[in-house]
Amino acid sequence: MAETSPLTVFEERQDQIHCTGDGPFEMACNRDSLAGAVSQRACVFCGSRVVLYPIADALHLVHGPIGCAAYTWDIRGSLSSGPELHRLSFSTDLRERDVIFGGEKKLAAALDELIDRHHPNAAFVYSTCIVGIIGDDLEAVCRTMTEKKGIPVIPVLSEGFKGNKRAGYLAACKAMNRLVGTGDVTDISPVSVNILGDFNLAGEIWIIRNYFERMGVQVVANITGDGRVADIRRAHGAALNVVQCSGATLDLAKMMREEHGVPFVRAAYLGIEDMADSLYRIADFFKGIDPGIVDRTRALVREEVSALLPRLAEMRRDLEGKKAAIYVGGAFKAFSLIKAFRHLGMTVAVVGSQTGTEEDYAELAQVTDPGTIIIDDANPLELSRFVKEKDVDVFVGGVKERPIAYKLGVGFCDHNHERKIALEGFEGMYNFAREVHASAMSPVWRFVPRREAQNRAAAKGGTAPADAGSDAPAPGEANIPNDKEAVA
Numbered sequence: 001m002a003e004t005s006p007l008t009v010f011e012e013r014q015d016q017i018h019c020t021g022d023g024p025f026e027m028a029c030n031r032d033s034l035a036g037a038v039s040q041r042a043c044v045f046c047g048s049r050v051v052l053y054p055i056a057d058a059l060h061l062v063h064g065p066i067g068c069a070a071y072t073w074d075i076r077g078s079l080s081s082g083p084e085l086h087r088l089s090f091s092t093d094l095r096e097r098d099v100i101f102g103g104e105k106k107l108a109a110a111l112d113e114l115i116d117r118h119h120p121n122a123a124f125v126y127s128t129c130i131v132g133i134i135g136d137d138l139e140a141v142c143r144t145m146t147e148k149k150g151i152p153v154i155p156v157l158s159e160g161f162k163g164n165k166r167a168g169y170l171a172a173c174k175a176m177n178r179l180v181g182t183g184d185v186t187d188i189s190p191v192s193v194n195i196l197g198d199f200n201l202a203g204e205i206w207i208i209r210n211y212f213e214r215m216g217v218q219v220v221a222n223i224t225g226d227g228r229v230a231d232i233r234r235a236h237g238a239a240l241n242v243v244q245c246s247g248a249t250l251d252l253a254k255m256m257r258e259e260h261g262v263p264f265v266r267a268a269y270l271g272i273e274d275m276a277d278s279l280y281r282i283a284d285f286f287k288g289i290d291p292g293i294v295d296r297t298r299a300l301v302r303e304e305v306s307a308l309l310p311r312l313a314e315m316r317r318d319l320e321g322k323k324a325a326i327y328v329g330g331a332f333k334a335f336s337l338i339k340a341f342r343h344l345g346m347t348v349a350v351v352g353s354q355t356g357t358e359e360d361y362a363e364l365a366q367v368t369d370p371g372t373i374i375i376d377d378a379n380p381l382e383l384s385r386f387v388k389e390k391d392v393d394v395f396v397g398g399v400k401e402r403p404i405a406y407k408l409g410v411g412f413c414d415h416n417h418e419r420k421i422a423l424e425g426f427e428g429m430y431n432f433a434r435e436v437h438a439s440a441m442s443p444v445w446r447f448v449p450r451r452e453a454q455n456r457a458a459a460k461g462g463t464a465p466a467d468a469g470s471d472a473p474a475p476g477e478a479n480i481p482n483d484k485e486a487v488a
């Protein structure tokens with residue numbers, strides 16, 4: 001990070017933060033989190049869980065201590081149009097005795113009971129840290145249960161310690177790839193796709209499927225939002241994989257291209273430009289066998305955008321000039337969000353992700369304004385400092401960023417897996433604008449000590465620094481160590 005910045009961070013993390021325009025772009029990323037820095041990033045098991053859990057007719061069994069499963073029950077906005085087995089959380093609840101003598105028998109007994117009780121179409125068994133340490137043979141147990149129960153019982157090799165969240169994505173893709181290629185593909189249209197990397201939060205995949213239907217494109221499998229085991233089994237029959245997200249399901253798309261010859265295109269459904277570009281890219285792919293698809297897609301985009309823009313203009317009047325911070329799991333969301341904020345007249349002052357790649361961050365450096373902080377694998381201390389220093393008005397993040405925003409007294413927009421409001425597609429852009437407007441314009445922020453100091457200074461004709469009033473720590477801030485003690 002450039003020396004000109006007054007911000008201070010752990011010395012070992014300096015090269016994971018870049019300030020746009022502050023020297024040539026150079027940034028480290030995709031490495032293990034710094035011990036003691038309390039990363040916002042989730043573990044390998046969590047990475048595989050977020051990808052696989054939306055498969056609604058599968059059993060999801062966490063093989064490990066109960067604590068690993070604590071963050072699984074009904075915490076996601078992933079909706080299902082049918083079965084809801086994914087909303088239940090199952091764990092083998094490993095105890096000290098199991099750690100000493102092994103947990104394989106307990107796992108087999110749990111699968112036996114759960115499969116008989118819930119009749120899933122497949123079962124995923126997630127390996128956690130302790131299972132990797134004691135060496136339970138998940139492959140052997142799953143193989144035995146597959147033969148015994150007549151459904152695929154698939155191990156997910158997602159021991160939490162073996163990497164970062166991206167390793168969990170890969171483990172999930174390998175698990176799903178065992179299903180692909182095992183179903184009947186006879187009735188699939190040549191104009192057909194699989195939707196990869198959308199998790200149907202608040203019903204978003206239904207919005208996207210509706211666009212595809214209006215374009216005349218058949219959707220074979222949702223991977224994985226509102227997903228079904230039978231659809232994934234025949235996903236290799238689709239003509240194209242449409243992959244959203246920079247990391248979660250890209251490995252599966254690559255596996256399917258190598259093993260089944262299915263090509264893939266990248267897509268993003270957030271914001272106006274990226275949504276429209278994604279539809280046009282798919283239309284372009286199929287125009288050779290369906291010449292009318294380009295016109296149908298143009299008509300769709302025209303209709304949606306002409307209805308949307310006047311509605312956005314109303315909110316833009318209030319939001320013009322306000323500043324945003326973005327911290328997301330995959331960096332692909334950040335690209336779309338930066339464009340979305342520009343439609344609202346807002347700038348992005350801080351942007352970061354848990355799992356961005358060097359290419360992702362290089363692109364962020366290109367699309368952000370000078371002075372924007374770009375950050376990889378942040379921790380609460382860094383996020384708090386940057387949000388205060390940049391005097392941000394609204395923070396876009398997930399469940400772990402929400403308390404940081406509220407403690408600092410800034411608006412918040414949930415853009416993560418827990419959200420209950422659809423933000424994809426053209427109607428999602430409107431919902432996003434409404435969320436940002438409601439939070440950023442709330443009168444409550446005027447009473448935050450920092451803002452009160454600014455307001456007092458403004459009334460006297462002067463200016464107060466962005467973090468004025470922060471001598472008295474915000475709630476929850478008291479345990480943040482001071483610069484000299486803890487940061488370089």
Ligand code: SF4
Nearest residue numbers: 043045068128129160
């Ligand atoms: S890091 Fe290990 S122990 Fe912690 S939740 Fe992940 S798998 Fe479980």
